[in-house]
Amino acid sequence: MMEKQQLLYEGKAKKVYSTTDDNLCIFEYKDDATAFNGLKKGSFKGKGVINNRMANFIFRLLEKDGIKTHLVEEISERETLVKKVDIIPLEVIVRNIAAGSFSKRYGVEEGTPFAQPTLEFSYKNDELGDPLINDYHAIALGIADRKDIDEIAKIAFKVNDCLKRIFINIGIKLVDFKIELGRTADGEIVLADEISPDTCRLWDAETNKKLDKDRFRQDLGEFGEVYHEVWARLTDHYK
Ligand code: ADP
Ligand code: UDP
Numbered sequence: 001m002m003e004k005q006q007l008l009y010e011g012k013a014k015k016v017y018s019t020t021d022d023n024l025c026i027f028e029y030k031d032d033a034t035a036f037n038g039l040k041k042g043s044f045k046g047k048g049v050i051n052n053r054m055a056n057f058i059f060r061l062l063e064k065d066g067i068k069t070h071l072v073e074e075i076s077e078r079e080t081l082v083k084k085v086d087i088i089p090l091e092v093i094v095r096n097i098a099a100g101s102f103s104k105r106y107g108v109e110e111g112t113p114f115a116q117p118t119l120e121f122s123y124k125n126d127e128l129g130d131p132l133i134n135d136y137h138a139i140a141l142g143i144a145d146r147k148d149i150d151e152i153a154k155i156a157f158k159v160n161d162c163l164k165r166i167f168i169n170i171g172i173k174l175v176d177f178k179i180e181l182g183r184t185a186d187g188e189i190v191l192a193d194e195i196s197p198d199t200c201r202l203w204d205a206e207t208n209k210k211l212d213k214d215r216f217r218q219d220l221g222e223f224g225e226v227y228h229e230v231w232a233r234l235t236d237h238y239k
Pocket of ligand 1: 011012070083085086182
């Protein structure tokens with residue numbers, strides 16, 4: 001089995017370790033939660049375990065739909081072996097329903113559905129506070145070229161179609177989500193990082209109850225409970 005070597009990076013939610021294989025790294029999911037660019041801190045016991053399992057479970061479902069991901073193997077309850085990629089420093093955000101920063105920025109009531117999904121990019125840069133940028137800015141910054149941007153958009157909308165279906169089958173509306181993409185050693189752009197209730201807005205389809213990190217951001221309580229709820233619905237339905 002692949003062992004952890006050096007700690008390459010400690011982020012807000014995960015630690016990333018090197019392995020003896022240069023093309024692979026190991027994620028270790030932590031119990032920590034942060035919001036508002038790290039200003040608000042919290043956690044619940046077992047969050048890392050549930051996000052590790054949930055992200056891998058979702059990536060496997062997406063792979064069945066032909067989406068390429070960095071996932072190699074879940075190696076323990078908190079650890080996963082992934083292909084080491086060069087992360088494209090963009091937070092790629094798709095929205096189906098207005099919420100969060102979209103509602104605030106454009107003055108649109110939370111819960112307003114869109115005629116078609118939207119796509120936006122934030123420049124992944126903690127010092128600058130992950131500013132919103134457009135495709136031309138990304139090209140000017142040398143982050144990606146036009147071909148990459150088109151490919152990223154195509155992947156993002158395909159992930160949205162698949163995720164929407166995965167969640168509606170378990171009585172959950174996919175409001176919005178963030179993904180990160182990276183380039184593998186052979187130059188292919190694949191889905192990286194994680195998809196979990198930390199990175200998606202998920203509302204119960206009947207009641208609109210929030211089943212995601214907004215429970216922590218907005219101090220709504222039942223933070224851990226709703227993650228367990230999403231996990232239970234996923235594993236009950238997709239055996
Ligand atoms: P943050 O950096 O936002 O605090 P995390 O705590 O989740 O986030 O840290 C994980 C880090 O690993 C992020 O910087 C992410 O971009 C990066 N990453 C995700 N997938 C891969 C991968 N396959 N290879 C290398 N780095 C990755
Ligand atoms: N998101 C994320 N990481 C970030 C920023 C956003 O995972 O650093 C997710 C967030 O959980 C939501 C979606 O991207 O599902 C859109 O977030 P938004 O722009 O509304 O920002 P926020 O309200 O989190 O400031």
